[in-house]
Amino acid sequence: MRDFVWLQVVSYLCGLVFVFGLAIRAYRYAKMPVHLRWDLHPMPSEEGRLHGRSQYEEPGWWQKPRQKNRIKEAFYIAKEIFFFKQVFKQNKGLWFFGYSLHLGFYLYMVWVLLLTFGAILEPGRSAGPGASPSPFGKVLDVLTLGVGVAGFVLGALGAIGLFVKRMTEENLRRYTSRLDYFNLLFIAAVFASGLWSWWSADRTFFFARRYLGSLVTWTRVFDIDTPTALHILLASAFVAYMPFTTMMHYVAKYFSFHNVRWDDEPSLRGSEIERKLQKVLNEKVSWSAPHIDPGGTWRDLTRSEKENLKRSVR
Amino acid sequence: MGKKKINVSHIGRNPEEQLANLSPDSLIPLPCLHSTAENGPLITLPTEEQKLKYEYSLDGVCALGLTRPANKEGEEKWVRRFLDGLRKLLSRGGNWTFLQPLLLSLESCAKCQLCSEACPAYVASGRQEIYRPTFRAEVLRRIIKKYLKKGGKAFAKMTGEDIDLNWTTIARLAELAYRCTLCRRCAQVCPMGVDNALISREIRKLFSQELGIAPREIHEQGTVQQLKVGSTTGMTPPALHDIVAFIEEEIKEKTGRDIKIPMDKKDADVLLLHNAGEFMSWPESIEAFAILFDAANVNWTLSSELAGYDAVNYGIWYDDVQMTRVAVKHAEAARKLRVKKINVGECGHAHKAFIVVADRVLTGDLNIPRESVFPLLEALVMSGKIRLDPTKNNFPVTLHDPCNIVRLMGIVEPQRRILRKICPQFVEMEPHGVDNYCCGGGSGFAIMNSRNFKDWKVHVSGRMKLKQILEAFKDVLDPTIKKYVCAPCSNCKGQIRDLIDVYHLGQDYNIRYGGLVELVVNAMADIEKPFIEWESL
Numbered sequence: 001m002r003d004f005v006w007l008q009v010v011s012y013l014c015g016l017v018f019v020f021g022l023a024i025r026a027y028r029y030a031k032m033p034v035h036l037r038w039d040l041h042p043m044p045s046e047e048g049r050l051h052g053r054s055q056y057e058e059p060g061w062w063q064k065p066r067q068k069n070r071i072k073e074a075f076y077i078a079k080e081i082f083f084f085k086q087v088f089k090q091n092k093g094l095w096f097f098g099y100s101l102h103l104g105f106y107l108y109m110v111w112v113l114l115l116t117f118g119a120i121l122e123p124g125r126s127a128g129p130g131a132s133p134s135p136f137g138k139v140l141d142v143l144t145l146g147v148g149v150a151g152f153v154l155g156a157l158g159a160i161g162l163f164v165k166r167m168t169e170e171n172l173r174r175y176t177s178r179l180d181y182f183n184l185l186f187i188a189a190v191f192a193s194g195l196w197s198w199w200s201a202d203r204t205f206f207f208a209r210r211y212l213g214s215l216v217t218w219t220r221v222f223d224i225d226t227p228t229a230l231h232i233l234l235a236s237a238f239v240a241y242m243p244f245t246t247m248m249h250y251v252a253k254y255f256s257f258h259n260v261r262w263d264d265e266p267s268l269r270g271s272e273i274e275r276k277l278q279k280v281l282n283e284k285v286s287w288s289a290p291h292i293d294p295g296g297t298w299r300d301l302t303r304s305e306k307e308n309l310k311r312s313v314r
Numbered sequence: 315m316g317k318k319k320i321n322v323s324h325i326g327r328n329p330e331e332q333l334a335n336l337s338p339d340s341l342i343p344l345p346c347l348h349s350t351a352e353n354g355p356l357i358t359l360p361t362e363e364q365k366l367k368y369e370y371s372l373d374g375v376c377a378l379g380l381t382r383p384a385n386k387e388g389e390e391k392w393v394r395r396f397l398d399g400l401r402k403l404l405s406r407g408g409n410w411t412f413l414q415p416l417l418l419s420l421e422s423c424a425k426c427q428l429c430s431e432a433c434p435a436y437v438a439s440g441r442q443e444i445y446r447p448t449f450r451a452e453v454l455r456r457i458i459k460k461y462l463k464k465g466g467k468a469f470a471k472m473t474g475e476d477i478d479l480n481w482t483t484i485a486r487l488a489e490l491a492y493r494c495t496l497c498r499r500c501a502q503v504c505p506m507g508v509d510n511a512l513i514s515r516e517i518r519k520l521f522s523q524e525l526g527i528a529p530r531e532i533h534e535q536g537t538v539q540q541l542k543v544g545s546t547t548g549m550t551p552p553a554l555h556d557i558v559a560f561i562e563e564e565i566k567e568k569t570g571r572d573i574k575i576p577m578d579k580k581d582a583d584v585l586l587l588h589n590a591g592e593f594m595s596w597p598e599s600i601e602a603f604a605i606l607f608d609a610a611n612v613n614w615t616l617s618s619e620l621a622g623y624d625a626v627n628y629g630i631w632y633d634d635v636q637m638t639r640v641a642v643k644h645a646e647a648a649r650k651l652r653v654k655k656i657n658v659g660e661c662g663h664a665h666k667a668f669i670v671v672a673d674r675v676l677t678g679d680l681n682i683p684r685e686s687v688f689p690l691l692e693a694l695v696m697s698g699k700i701r702l703d704p705t706k707n708n709f710p711v712t713l714h715d716p717c718n719i720v721r722l723m724g725i726v727e728p729q730r731r732i733l734r735k736i737c738p739q740f741v742e743m744e745p746h747g748v749d750n751y752c753c754g755g756g757s758g759f760a761i762m763n764s765r766n767f768k769d770w771k772v773h774v775s776g777r778m779k780l781k782q783i784l785e786a787f788k789d790v791l792d793p794t795i796k797k798y799v800c801a802p803c804s805n806c807k808g809q810i811r812d813l814i815d816v817y818h819l820g821q822d823y824n825i826r827y828g829g830l831v832e833l834v835v836n837a838m839a840d841i842e843k844p845f846i847e848w849e850s851l
Contacts, residue, residue: 032414033406036634036674038512040501041724041748052748054724056669059689060655086505090428098426174321175425175448177473249506252422256507260415267673269681277674280410285635286402287523288395291538292635298410301638304646304680 001222004211007232011215014240021243022251029255034276039264044076045069054264062268073262082106097161104155104191111148112212115205118144119213131204144205149198155191159184183245190234197227208232320443322452325486326478329382333444333486334373336770340440341777345784346791356773358766368765369485373444376765377492377529380485389481392525396484397461399524403516404458411634416516419508420455423448429500429510434751435493438777445774447500447510450490453477454517488527491517495756495775496631497717502748515757518632528632532758536628537636541643545590545624546761554623557593558600558616565601569841573608575600578651579615585653586614586687587644587668589661589804590624596807598828599660602835602845603687609838610694615651622647625664626804630671631757641672645680655683657690660829662716662803663756665723686719688802691831692728695735701839704736709796711737711833712786714779714810715750716803724748729802729830736837743782751778753801755809771809772816780813783825793824796848802830826851 042052047067055061079085084102087095118140122132132138163184166176202208207228214221224232242248267273281299285292293300303311320333336356357374364370369380383389402408409416429447430436436445443449456477460470470476477483494514501509521527540546549557558575565573576582586607592599607614617623621643629637648656658665669684676682694700713733719725726747733740745751753760754776762771787797799814801807810827819825828851836845 029414029418032417033410034674035414036411036672037670038412038415038509039670039722040498040509041721041726043724046724051726052720052724053726056686056723056725057689057728059685059693060683061685061689062683080505084505086503087426087428090431090503091426094426094428171427171430171446172425174443175427175452177475179473179475180425246422246424249422249424252418253506255414256418256422256509260418260509261501261507264670267677267681269678273674274677274681277677281675281677283407283410286408287635288398289523289526291526291533292523298638298675301635302642302675302677302680304642304649304678306649306679 002224004221004224004229007224007229007236008215008221011232011236014236017240018243021240022248025243025248025251029252029259033280034273035260037263037265038260040261043073043262043264045073045262047072062266077257094165097158097165099158100154101158101162101187104151104153104158107147107151108155108191108194111144111151114140114144114147115209115212116216119209120216123213123217141204144209148205148208149195152191152195152198156188156195159188159191163188179245183247186234186238186241190231190238193227193231193234197225197231200227201225202228322449322456322475323477325453326480326483329371329482332371332374334439334442336373336375336439336442336774340442341773342438342440342781344777344781345788357769360766364765369489371482372486372489373442373493373770375493375767375770376489377762377767377770378488378527379530379764380488380527382485383481392481392484393479395525396479396520399520400458400462402524403520404462409516409634412512412516412519415509415512419451419510419513420458422506423451423455423508424506425452426505429504429508432499432503433494434497434499434754434778435495435775438781439774444490445493447494450487450494450517451508451510451513453483453487453490454513457483487517488521491515491521492529492757492759492762493770493775495717495752495754495759497752497756498721499717499749499751502721515631519634522633523635529758529762530764531761532628532632533636536626536758536761537633537640540621540624540626540628541636541639544620544622546626546628547590547594547624549590549593549624551618551620551623554593554618557597561593561597561600561604564597565605568601568843568845569605571605571608573604575604576615578618581652581654582613582615583654584612584614584690585617585622585648585651585656586659587625587656587664588616588623588659589626589664591626591804591808592659592661593623596804596829598832598845598847598850602829602831603659605835605838605841605845606691606694606700606831610697610699612690612694615653617647617651619643619647619650625658625661625668627664627667627672628758630663630667637667637672638675641668641675642680644668645672645676645682648682649679653682655685657685657687659687660802660804660831662718662806665716665725666718670723686723686725686728688719688725688728688732688830691834692732695732695834700834702736702834702837703839704738704837706837706839706844707737707833708739709798710739710741710787710790711798711800712741712743712783713746714743714753714783714799714801714803714806715746716801716806717750717752717756719803720750721748729800732830732834733800736833741786743786751782753779753803753806753809754813755805758805760805760808760812768812772812776809776813779810780817783810783813783819784823787823787825791823793822795824797823797825798833798846799825799827800830800833801827820851 045068047069084099166172368376433447460466491514496511498511536546627640759771
């Protein structure tokens with residue numbers, strides 16, 4: 001029996017690197033100082049308003065309650081995440097492969113969850129690759145099979161399609177680096193190896209389920225066929241690699257929309273924003289152009305004449 | 315001349331060759347235009363003397379008047395200073411004002427190029443590569459990766475994202491930052507939330523705040539002059555009093571009404587903050603507001619405090635420090651008068667700067683309520699206090715949406731509801747509202763005329779707007795029919811004035827332009843003579 005504990009260790013480590021990388025990136029964005037407003041319309045959360053209309057259409061807007069419709073906002077986000085609406089509207093060719101790739105990822109994640117559920121809920125099935133005896137297990141089997149294969153096919157198709165598109169369309173080629181091509185090939189390899197593993201050795205995803213089960217239950221796993229081992233290795237490596245690339249744009253996207261584009265929170269007197277500003281206004285203005293006074297702070301720039309007078313009297 | 319195949323890495327190479335050559339053939343066609351404006355070279359060629367003195371190597375256009383350093387040491391000094399500025403731009407202390415938006419845009423572009431087709435300058439230019447919204451952003455990204463990250467040089471070679479940082483790169487990048495109107499159409503369509511217009515603005519900021527490079531019209535004649543004498547127009551407080559007296563006389567002559575424009579009135583409900591360009595170039599707008607507010611008994615005032623009579627804040631386009639200084643002066647004027655609120659007049663960038671962006675630098679007693687004048691105008695028009703006769707405005711009217719007011723602030727309907735009520739032949743441009751096209755004069759271009767920059771803003775950045783105007787009036791182009799482009803923003807008016815002038819739209823099609831409030835006063839039933847004087851438009 002061949003022992004695959006090394007692969008399990010690799011998977012654990014890669015998972016840890018992913019969590020760590022994701023947390024670092026999200027923490028870095030979240031902890032950035034409050035910035036000046038740079039919002040953009042339309043905003044999907046603008047309650048009771050038509051396309052792009054804001055609170056500033058109201059006379060005395062600062063005296064009125066601000067209404068935000070989080071459900072509308074959630075719908076907008078869901079349409080973006082699950083259908084790539086903006087891309088579909090603007091470039092259907094790019095949408096086809098881009099959407100295919102991302103749908104591949106979503107299905108892959110669902111597949112991993114289904115396998116894990118299967119392993120946890122029916123631990124006895126680890127004995128062999130046969131069909132599940134229970135009706136629930138049978139449904140799970142069908143779902144896992146469909147979702148997994150569809151994910152592999154769509155992911156590989158999307159990655160290869162985007163690779164070819166970037167190679168052949170000049171406006172994309174000019175801005176595509178070798179690293180971008182490598183990333184697409186890496187993704188294609190992950191999905192293609194999954195497909196190969198399923199086709200050649202693991203038609204019921206028995207081995208994949210058993211492997212994920214072993215990771216959850218901290219038990220050793222033996223005898224994994226080569227295609228499946230290769231797929232696990234590639235997928236684990238990709239999981240560890242992704243947080244350090246532009247492929248983590250979904251984290252940035254959250255902040256780009258919520259903290260910049262849709263951030264229309266006014267700094268009213270006594271507000272939380274005003275409190276945060278008190279901190280950053282102490283920053284020195286460190287720039288060197290002739291029109292900038294050396295050594296001053298942002299507070300010096302923003303103080304009223306009355307406040308300046310009070311300070312000088314003190 | 316045909317288009318050359320340009321890549322990002324070309325930015326620092328071959329300083330003797332332009333990266334783009336613009337010609338009339340390369341631009342998108344315009345509908346039904348008989349003008350001879352595009353015969354001959356599109357961009358005025360620099361004189362030999364100018365060519366030797368200034369940088370024209372980007373596209374044959376010179377906005378900044380940069381001069382090549384005399385020697386290698388001089389060039390290295392520029393590179394060092396540029397990198398110092400770049401470090402500050404990417405640091406918490408140096409750039410708390412825009413660090414998060416900037417880093418998010420720098421770090422999440424998928425290079426899908428969906429933004430390109432949204433950019434009026436890129437499309438109108440015939441898709442010149444250097445005007446693509448991602449081009450300048452990618453230049454900055456590559457410089458950061460190569461020169462500020464550990465192992466950057468080797469990594470740049472390995473990934474094929476190499477770039478040279480030298481004087482040519484610096485000069486072309488500085489110029490390139492002034493080929494974007496900051497209209498933010500690109501940001502609106504980006505599925506990632508990347509804002510290439512913000513990156514343009516931050517590049518401008520680096521140049522201004524660290525290297526002291528900015529267009530003269532925006533910096534020396536703009537914010538510096540405003541903070542020193544009170545207005546970017548050079549108008550001092552005593553000159554303001556003279557002009558206001560002249561405007562009162564004009565009102566009397568046009569309407570027979572004796573209206574005393576309130577100046578520095580304490581405890582007024584409204585401080586009206588005009589773009590000072592209106593006093594100089596479009597006094598009819600100031601007159602119209604005075605007539606309307608007087609008729610509606612609005613308790614209002616103007617200020618003659620330093621900068622308190624000029625709403626402009628050019629800092630919004632290039633410099634956070636100057637933006638803050640100007641906004642503080644505006645708020646200071648209001649604080650001293652103890653007004654209840656400030657209404658920003660028909661000036662797009664002043665809306666965005668004062669009401670939105672400066673919101674987070676105006677704290678304590680300077681945090682005074684600020685709002686747009688459009689909701690107030692709408693309230694007056696709809697209140698029934700003023701008798702309005704729409705038949706007095708019975709000519710085709712189209713509305714230009716200033717980007718700062720619609721896409722950047724979400725004020726879309728008040729101006730439309732007014733026009734629907736008082737202009738029976740109001741017709742929309744397409745697209746409009748938050749999807750509008752910039753007039754081409756955004757981000758300071760309307761006031762930038764040095765060397766041959768005017769050619770670029772009229773023929774390239776303003777081309778989409780020109781196309782839209784012609785299309786909006788396509789069924790009524792007959793020159794016997796007078797037509798009105800309503801542009802409720804001073805800078806947009808300046809740009810549309812130049813478009814109309816250069817393309818002879820006044821002579822050929824009888825297309826004129828003006829603000830919104832003039833149409834309201836023109837429709838006032840109890841003013842006998844038409845307020846709008848077509849001959850002077």
